[in-house]
Amino acid sequence: MKISHPFLSFILCLASLLVHAQQSFAPGIHEYIYVEQEPEAINLQEIRDQIGYPVSAQQSGIEGTILCRVLVDQEGNYQQHKITRADHPLLRQAVEPHINSLQFSPAVKGQEHVSFWVNVPFYFKLINIHEKASKDYHQLYRDGVEYYEKGALHTAKAFFDRVIELTSKKKKATDIRLRSFSYRSKVASRMRNWEEAHHDLSQAITLVHTIGSTDNEQELPRMYLTRALLRLRINHTAKAADDFNWVMRMYPDFSAPESLHLLRIPMGNRDLKAFLAGLEHLRPNQPNNPYLYFYQAWTMGKLGHVENARKLYQIASQHNNNPTFQMKAINASVYTCYKAGEYGPALSACMEALQFDGPNPLAHYYRGLILREIGNEAEAKESLETALQDGLSGQEKALAESMLEE
DSSP states (O other): OOOOOHHHHHHHHHHHHHHHHHHTOOOOTTOOOOOSBOOEETTHHHHHHHHOOOHHHHHTTOOEEEEEEEEEOTTSBEEEEEEEEESOHHHHHHHGGGGGGOBEEOEEETTEEEOEEEEEEEEEOOOOTTTTTTTOHHHHHHHHHHHHHHTOHHHHHHHHHHHHHHTTTOGGGHHHHHHHHHHHHHHHHHTTOHHHHHHHHHHHHHHHHHHSOOSSTTHHHHHHHHHHHHHHHTTOHHHHHHHHHHHHHHOTTOOOGGGOGGGGSOOOHHHHHHHHHHHHHHGGGOTTOHHHHHHHHHHHHHTTOHHHHHHHHHHHHHTOOOHHHHHHHHHHHHHHHHHTTOHHHHHHHHHHHTTSSSOOHHHHHHHHHHHHHTTOHHHHHHHHHHHHHTTOOHHHHHHHHHHHHO
16 A cells, blocks of 8 residues: 555654664774674685785795774674784785675674674794704694684694604604694684594594593593584494494493584584484484484574474483583573573573582573563673672673673
8 A cells, every 4th residue: 555644654764764774783893792692704714715824924034913803794794894903014915805705603692683893813923843843742732722722724734734743653642642633623624624624533532542541531522422423524424323322332421512612613504404414314223312412402403493402402401311411401402592582481491400409600691691681680680690600601701791890
């Protein structure tokens, strides 16, 4: 029906402008905005590879860091940037033309995607690892870990390559050799070289069995579960089943299924669906395997199938006798419901998670987030304070503290 009333037309036009203004709102470059999830540059390694190391900078022995502050919109698109640190003009000239090619996952605040400024670093360091500390494989390993944590994956890989080369015939260096294989597998995973990641992790697992133990009792089942997921990525389904079976047989009460680094690597819907299909293929032969249910739930949640995810987390908790595992499965269910805006089920799951003996700071933290969303500021404050008192750590701790300061 055609609208003829001029005042009504004006109101509709004004409403449209307000919606557009809200959607296009961009914070100031130094303005703090609380978000549950900051943008992540999903093609950062690809851009770093394109930049490489400027030949003129190499020839002149120039090293340094370029730090960019990038405004990411609600869709995860680059909007603008500002260089906040440039150690040398040659490095800046190499980096700046590529910044607008970065692609991001959007920032998440409550149930909305919002615009957000995020820091993106680019590191340049000249390395000749065959000359520098060529015999000190302990230092080479530490340097590799440092560059891995900075996201300089090619540089990190070069260090781990050298450690593995130097320790090939040193029986006393088996431990650092296996850790280098493990880290090099993580590097390959982040670069999406799944076959290489699988090969290196298999080498690390073999070395663990050679040593007979690890410093961390939880590390070996974590390695087997990671390899199982990698094997699903490369369509080695039967071998993935072997790894899941091994963990069930040897570590039936493993309590840290959420700790795998693979779960922190962004996946598109196509990859998630393929991953889910592999897990579903395994389940009929392992109907009581809690890890399969846990990873199915995680994948369902990523795909937006919240109710299915919630049920699968519940089933996972029922098939593992370790209270820590059960608590983590319910915590994951809380987070999945919260992210989908289903605050009623999320609060119910919170109450269930808080029934376990011992502190559960994450459940209190999630409860605080939910209560803030529904406008119950007083109880939200109480929950966040309890979470901090119970030992909340990491990014969640920083976010809780910033919310309490508001």
